Amino acid sequence: MKFNKNLLKEKWAAYTIALCTAVLLYMVLTHLGAIGGILGKLWKVCSPVIMAFVIAFVLDPLVKIYTNYVFNGISSDRLRHNLSVILSFVTVIVFFTILMVALVPQIVDSAVTFAGNLNSYVRSFQGLMRQLNRFALNHDIDLSQFITSSDELLQSITRTLPDNLNKIVNVSYGFGTKLFDWIISIILAVYLMMDGATLKVGFVRLMRVLLPDSVYENTVSVWSRCNKILVQYIAFDILDGMIIGTLNWIFMLIMKMPYVAVVSVIVGVTNLAPTFGPLVGALLGSFILVLANPVAALWFLLFTVILQTVDGYILKPRLFGESLGVSSVWILISLIIGGRLLGVPGILLAIPFAAIGDFLYHDYILNRLEEQKLAQDLLRANIEMTSKKTAAEIAGEISRAASARANAVKAGLLRSKKEEVPDPHPDSDTAAQPGQEDKQEDK
Secondary structure (H helix, E strand, O other): OOOOOOHOOOOOHHHHHHHHHHHHHHHHOOOOOHHHHHHHHHHHHHHHHHHHHHHHHHHHHHHHHHHHOOOOOOOOOHHHHHHHHHHHHHHHOOOOOOOOHHHHHHHHHHHHHHHHHHHHHHHHHHHHHHHHHHHHHOOOOOHHHHHHHHHHHHHHHHHHHHHHHHHHHHHHHHHHHHHHHHHHHHHHHHHHHHHHHHHHHHHHHHHHHHHHHOOOHHHHHHHHHHHHHHHHHHHHHHHHHHHHHHHHHHHHHHHHHOOOOHHHHHHHHHHHOOHHHHHHHHHHHHHHHHHOOOOHHHHHHHHHHHHHHHHHHHHHHHHHHHHHHHOOHHHHHHHHHHHHHHHHHHHHHHHHHHHHHHHHHHHHHHHHHHHHHHHHHHHHHHHHHHHHHHHHHHHHHHHHHHHHHHHHHHHOOOOOOHHHOOOOOOOOOOOOOHHHHHHHHOO
């Protein structure tokens, strides 16, 4: 039974669709808690599989590098690909192992030292505030409200920091309990990457069966561009964060500042988040340093401003290229929406999502609209030209026919229109009456 599309043009069909949509929306809004619970359970079940796809997606560029440049001498494509996958995982594991061995002891030592010296840092900062207050009083400046607020803030931080450290430990413990899920995800990612060619062929065949040729080609083109933007951003964003963290670490070592490892890791990690990440890293690093050495905190802020300027105007444009061609408004909107929907991953991926949306809008939607408008304009122009041409041809044919008739009349081949039309009132003198003709014959 074929569906009759003309039914959608009926009023009752529009009313029915609107009513069903309203009922469905009402049911969703009144059962958000149940829907959220179902989605949460579904996420717990599917999270290892999703993480496996994410790991495979992130490591795919490294696999391609090893395939094309390291194992390019191997004739077997499958063996070359499998060796590249194994070497990619070994590289990542070795890198994180070295990073953990080198940084974790320093981070833990810095955190323990900072927590143990927190009270002395607070007293030193309060003494600095008192000196500032005396200097202000000598110059008739009232800073009492500022000093009071600073003391209250420090007391609040002193009370809440141990609890937050306990929360950090609990989070670390929770991460350790999920280690089994991570192991499953890594193993599944290895199988996905080794059998990626087979899965890709099957997926392509399915798409070709389900989609028309034009839709399939457009889908492949859009996905290739989106994949390029996303992979390029993730790879270069991680590289940019490592460069910024390393430069900050070198600067702090040269200046002999305390807590080099902790502050450098904070700066490098927060630099991954766009727009607000470097600001958060600068504030956290300066807060840690100002308690130990206010002068070091001042130098740190000055260096951070210079470093972020160089990063924004020189380093990122060279790394990211065209993927940064997104307005700040779209980035802020992506930050808000991504942060609300996906949390930290949504914030980290705000720029590629905005770049993909900008690409889809300008290169796909606007181009389609312009093509449709151009087609309509061409059709309208063709209709107008056809109508004008037809009228001109008709006028020419009428003119040629009239000229030919006039020439024929002059040549005596045709009679004029006046000769062809009979006189409805013939002249009585010239026309003979039937009775008169009979009388003449009798005479």
